[in-house]
Amino acid sequence: MATSISEPAGAVPATQAAPGAASALTTPGRVVHRPIWRRPVTWAWTALFVVGLLLPFLISDYDLFKATRVLTIAIAVAGLNLLIGRAGQISAGHGALYGLGAYTAMILVKELDWAWPLAVLAAVAVSGVAGWLIGLPALRVRGLNLGLLTIAIAAVFPLLLNRFSGLTGGTVGLQLAGSPITPPESWGLTPEQFQFLLLVLVVTVVLVVLRNLSTGPLGRSIEALRVNPLMARSEGVDVNRLTLTVFGISSAVAGLGGALGGLVLASTVPDSYSMFFSLTLLSACVVGGSRTWAGALLGAAFIVYLPDLISQQIGSTTGGQWSQLVYAAALLLTLFFLPSGVAGGIGRLLARSTRRPERT
């Protein structure tokens, strides 16, 4: 699967071959597709995928548990990348959609005894519909106002969870005795190993699907929506429908991450999905690089491991506040010095060092 993730489009310096050329190039007279052995980015993703499959057998279950959390958050950040990096919209409320996915899955598993895969699918659907609805105001407001509007959603979500305590367990949230995501006994895997491998597969599928969405006719429409909605309209793009579609898909993806995250943890509490969590996701998106898919992984790793690192250095009591400060600083520094994010910056560096003489 990973082999079809090709180079992320966009955010390239003007001197570099254009990103659309990643899979289709022109040679004199016709359009050809670059053979698979000449796509370094494809190889890098394949290698990463293989490492992901081997990792559960190399590191401790505790470390795996952390890494699994990185992957569930990376799914949400990838959804945010589609929305922000590709479509030029903004959502400061994706933490709420992640939480909505987690709660939906937990309620279905705990109260209604659903099998976890079905609960996850239902959570995806619920979050997708919610995202579609959040997209409605985006048809009218843009930019800063849309940011404020979605921040309000992020702020209200934990309050709603407390308000409907009959369903959500109120401030104590919902807990299961253990994660329902367990391997069949004959496989000989620990739950942590199984969960991580599952997440590797899910992340791969999500990234491939999102990458497919952001190329070809739909990808061009999304790009046009970001660059110039007026032009997009006159080119035949149903801008309203596309905006809602992108909001829906992005939110469904965030809900998928949340559902898996909640079920792996076997616990959901309102505090996990505060407004701060939404803003953290946003900073993961920007720091990683909103226009690269690798950026979703980097950004998620950043926000999961950073508080740990800081707690180790400073002590756990004040570590939380310090990590907020570092998020903010990282966000500002990225915006100033690496506007295309860490992954975008690395990609640009690689492109510069491996660039072939330009064709004229």
Place this chain on the structure above:
Amino acid sequence: MPAAAAPPASSAESPPALGARGVGLSFAGLRALDGLQFEVPAGGTSAVIGPNGAGKTTLFNCISGLYRHEGELLLHGRPLGRLRPHQRARLGVARTFQTPALLDGESALQNVALGAVAHSRVGVLDSMLMTPRRRREEQATLEQAFELLRRAGIDQLADRPVAGLPHGDRRRVEVSRALMSAPTLLMLDEPAAGLGAEEARDLLREVEEVAGPGTTVLLVEHDVALVMSVARRVVVLDSGRLLAVGTPDEVRADPRVVEAYLGAEDVDEPAPERLHAVSEEAS
């Protein structure tokens, strides 16, 4: 193409490419367009001219569906009513912008391929799952986009990001994108701006040739001499009102046009600030 060619016989049967019936539009009390009534014959090139602020681009925006307006616009006899811009694009309305509006991060090829979106049959699921339909359509789109770049003489730029291209090439990429949607009405907003006289004429000739007989080209143009030499019908606007409409010869002879727009009976002696481009063209 000979100047002011007689309309081909077909125009007698086929409805006009564009009809305007009482088209009007106000912006905050300002009358941008007022009671426009004219027809643009099907086939060939026609033009809308007028001084700055005459409402030329506003008229294009109305035809594109970007502005809601009074009155009725008809595309090949079919009322456009309140159809939204993307629906009009699917009916065959394509346009370029005064300043080329391109996807700057993308290659020339990808930019031209965007023009195929209007008639794309690929849905969201096709895209997500990379179905054979999606692959087939994409391959055909890229081949056709490349062919259009070749015909525009810029296929060597296919893989280059358009951000760094010179103005003339950007213009060609944008026109190629418009042609990509196989339009029946192709609106070019000042295609000659920033181009030399010869280059502009070449561009228009190519556009007519590539577009074929099924496409009507409608220009907004400042360069009156260029318009008079290529257009079958000329629509003259002034302050949002229709001043005259007819063949280049009729328009040139119209006393109202001469008085209000040309400022002199002979195009050789234009009012300088209104007809800046004429002097270099007139012979």
